[in-house]
Amino acid sequence: MLNITKGRIDRAQKTVIYGPEGIGKTSLAARYPDPLIIDTEGGTAHMDVRRIDKPQTWEELLADVDEVAATPGICRTLVIDTADWAEQLVITYVCNKYKQSSIESFGYGKGYTYLAEEFSKLLAACDKVIAAGIHVVITAHARMRKFEQPDEMGAYDRWELKLSKQVAPLLKEWADFLFFCNYQTFVVTSESNTAKAQGGKRVIYTTHHPAWDAKTREPLPEVVDLDYRNIAKLYEKPARKASAEPADPAPGQATPLDRLRSLMAEANVTDADVQKVVASKGHYDISVPIAEYHEEFITKWVLRHWNQILKLINADHTHLD
Numbered sequence: 001m002l003n004i005t006k007g008r009i010d011r012a013q014k015t016v017i018y019g020p021e022g023i024g025k026t027s028l029a030a031r032y033p034d035p036l037i038i039d040t041e042g043g044t045a046h047m048d049v050r051r052i053d054k055p056q057t058w059e060e061l062l063a064d065v066d067e068v069a070a071t072p073g074i075c076r077t078l079v080i081d082t083a084d085w086a087e088q089l090v091i092t093y094v095c096n097k098y099k100q101s102s103i104e105s106f107g108y109g110k111g112y113t114y115l116a117e118e119f120s121k122l123l124a125a126c127d128k129v130i131a132a133g134i135h136v137v138i139t140a141h142a143r144m145r146k147f148e149q150p151d152e153m154g155a156y157d158r159w160e161l162k163l164s165k166q167v168a169p170l171l172k173e174w175a176d177f178l179f180f181c182n183y184q185t186f187v188v189t190s191e192s193n194t195a196k197a198q199g200g201k202r203v204i205y206t207t208h209h210p211a212w213d214a215k216t217r218e219p220l221p222e223v224v225d226l227d228y229r230n231i232a233k234l235y236e237k238p239a240r241k242a243s244a245e246p247a248d249p250a251p252g253q254a255t256p257l258d259r260l261r262s263l264m265a266e267a268n269v270t271d272a273d274v275q276k277v278v279a280s281k282g283h284y285d286i287s288v289p290i291a292e293y294h295e296e297f298i299t300k301w302v303l304r305h306w307n308q309i310l311k312l313i314n315a316d317h318t319h320l321d
Contacts (some may be wrong), residue, residue, distance in 0.1 A: 016174075018142045018161050019182050025082075025140075025181055026139060027047070031282040032282060033284070035078075035079050036074060037049055037080075038081065040086050050075070055089065057089060065080075065125040065129060073300045076297065078137070082139045083138050083163060084162045087115070094114045103115060112165075119170060138171065140161050144158065158210070178214050178216075179216075180214045183200045184202075205222065206222060236288055260274075260290070267310055271290050274290055275290065277309050
């Protein structure tokens with residue numbers, strides 16, 4: 001029998017963020033709700049983030065992703081930083097498995113076929129994370145190459161994912177949101193009629209352009225400043241599986257929100273105080289009421305870190321005084 005449903009499905013989001021080196025991809029990903037980063041290239045050493053030790057092999061990376069999917073509440077966003085370094089782990093694995101010196105030495109493109117098949121296993125593992133109600137963000141570097149349309153004259157520079165031609169389409173198709181980050185420049189004409197580029201602010205491009213790939217499944221401006229607040233609405237809603245809907249508390253049993261309200265009353269803390277701290281850590285936008293916080297988030301983040309949250313609130317009050 002056909003199982004027909006109707007309406008939007010509220011699930012975790014699949015996001016790919018790519019751009020040139022140093023643009024701020026990892027910093028942006030670190031602003032996502034309660035992130036846990038698998039740092040495949042060691043690029044987060046200077047950042048105060050939660051991370052999983054750098055996987056040394058392809059098997060370790062897959063095992064890490066599977067463990068996140070099997071551990072409820074471990075995070076709200078899994079970040080894999082970066083796809084191109086993950087691809088290098090795949091290449092090493094494939095070459096060792098088939099006893100080849102390089103991916104090119106297979107002949108007839110067979111090595112790249114194996115590469116794409118293996119990389120698909122990572123995306124399948126990420127889908128398990130999504131099914132567990134955890135957002136997945138994959139970052140990647142970008143490179144520029146000369147591109148020529150078959151039906152047009154001339155060629156132009158185009159930004160693309162720094163991945164093999166077999167893997168890049170897989171990643172782009174998998175993503176709900178493909179964000180291209182770059183410096184936005186403007187061409188101005190001087191009094192001497194000479195054109196030159198000016199500007200250089202960092203932005204996120206959200207829609208396709210002849211010079212880059214991008215896409216979004218939700219309404220967004222074509223370009224926004226590179227600031228998590230400009231895309232936060234896509235991830236504000238707590239993601240969880242339909243089967244994981246918490247049961248109604250027994251009569252007289254305090255909910256996580258009740259326990260939080262009790263702690264707030266004891267400490268003379270307002271909703272605005274808590275919302276400010278939560279927003280500063282990138283979990284929920286400051287406009288989201290506490291009553292709309294996911295129960296698991298209240299239990300495993302707010303209540304667990306209440307003493308630290310209280311210190312931040314008190315320090316803020318002292319500064320204002």
